[in-house]
Amino acid sequence: MGTEDDVTPVARPGRPYDRSRDAQILAVTLDALAEREYEHVTIDAVAQRAGRAKTTLYRRWPTKVDLVLAAVEAAGRPPEADELPDEGTLRADLLAVVDSPWLGGPERRLAIFTGLTSAARSSDRLADAVRTTVTEPYVAVYRALLQRAVDRGQVAAELAPRVPLLAQVIPAMSGHRLGATGEPAGREFFVSVVDQVVLPALAHPPGPATPA
Amino acid sequence: MGTEDDVTPVARPGRPYDRSRDAQILAVTLDALAEREYEHVTIDAVAQRAGRAKTTLYRRWPTKVDLVLAAVEAAGRPPEADELPDEGTLRADLLAVVDSPWLGGPERRLAIFTGLTSAARSSDRLADAVRTTVTEPYVAVYRALLQRAVDRGQVAAELAPRVPLLAQVIPAMSGHRLGATGEPAGREFFVSVVDQVVLPALAHPPGPATPA
Structure with a gap:
């Protein structure tokens, strides 16, 4: 899917975060966008579908705009x-x-x-x-x-x-x-x-x- | 300007309203849209520029969407x-x-x-x-x-x-x-x-x- 490149785990002192599963969440975000209007996409529904805790997503992407932006960036370019x-x-x-x-x-x-x-x-x-x-x-x-x-x-x-x-x-x-x-x-x-x-x-x- | 046709004054029993000056307000609305992004257009600024009382505009078009919709309808089609x-x-x-x-x-x-x-x-x-x-x-x-x-x-x-x-x-x-x-x-x-x-x-x- 061309999404792996941008989600290599990065070790940041003082803020450990396992980014290795981001790719899956962002792919699910794209799936949600493929299926419904943006206004009907919710972080909660993405979390549920990805099998992750809502708090995990909100900590990483505080708003829906942040989440979708990350999904676009992870998709890369054609x-x-x-x-x-x-x-x-x-x-x-x-x-x-x-x-x-x-x-x-x-x-x-x-x-x-x-x-x-x-x-x-x-x-x-x-x-x-x-x-x-x-x-x-x-x-x-x-x-x-x-x-x-x-x-x-x-x-x-x-x-x-x-x-x-x-x-x-x-x-x-x-x-x-x-x-x-x-x-x-x-x-x-x-x-x-x-x-x-x-x-x-x-x-x-x-x-x-x-x-x- | 092709805007006159749709703003012929209409007498409605029980709700007198002089629509004859609507055309001028709606033309000013289009001027405002020609000059700036929609988000920076305000009913108050249109009222001031048209030389009308704000309350007059708000009574007739309660929201900016209503005002701009009316301007689009008054402009008619090509x-x-x-x-x-x-x-x-x-x-x-x-x-x-x-x-x-x-x-x-x-x-x-x-x-x-x-x-x-x-x-x-x-x-x-x-x-x-x-x-x-x-x-x-x-x-x-x-x-x-x-x-x-x-x-x-x-x-x-x-x-x-x-x-x-x-x-x-x-x-x-x-x-x-x-x-x-x-x-x-x-x-x-x-x-x-x-x-x-x-x-x-x-x-x-x-x-x-x-x-x-």
Whole structure:
């Protein structure tokens, strides 16, 4: 789940605390966010589900914002930000991002993002965290994939000026759909945006007929 | 300002109230939203700026949500929703929407929308109102303009399936930019989205070289 890195136990003089089980609590927090609106998530319910004492959670994360912030930080950023997919075509690379196993795969991940969007509405700190650890890394991934396609000659060089704006289209459309319908953007919506907006704007015919 | 229609004085037996000056108070409310975050807008400041007694406003709109809701309703919906621009080219039609004089023209209108976006984060009722009176009508306007271009043969008929999704791109990108930068999407950003995303996805070259 990519959550282990940030929860290595740290020995602090005078404040011993076993952080080795934080990962499990934070994963349960993400599960809760995937299942209901942020306002209906409670520290008590997370504690119960994680099989931990409420006081343990409250001591470590005094408020729900603190708990969710910790869960976002533990999730890290999309692994594609560190290693770009390389599937042979721009379309396959873009679809590899939505099909990523990160955070349990597309279904759980998109549900978590929906919960985080409702959380971001309630807290400026959470909004900042979601922007810097989720939205901005995804825009960077799309920008890198599109620019690489230009560099490889898969996209005409004169279309390179469109890359920065087109890199924002998928996150923007996902957020818009969520706001307009309350429904998370699923894989099908993502594929439509790739095939009907992003690839055509780069003079690529939509898939699956896109040449390799 | 397009606000007069909804504030015609109404005589109600047993509850006389002069609504003829509501329009001015609600216009001042929009000015306040154009200038600062929703959380910093106060009924008292609106009353002072409108030159009205605070009690008058509180009697009519007991909470800030009520006041802003009334301002949104008084503003009505984009006039383009009732009469589509018809400037001869799809590009000119799309730009006519951003250059609309509605709500005082692009600068004030986009600033108001920024304020309403911050308001929508604070109140589900306001979020619903913004969605139904601003976002959805704009998506409908873009959908109608794109579909009309298909019907007129300005866009290839086989691209018609892209119209519903492309109609969402401009509102989605404006909302995304605001969330990502805190800055409203100005005219220049809008033109970029038209020229680098929407028109190319309909196999139109970007303007200003777009043929009439």
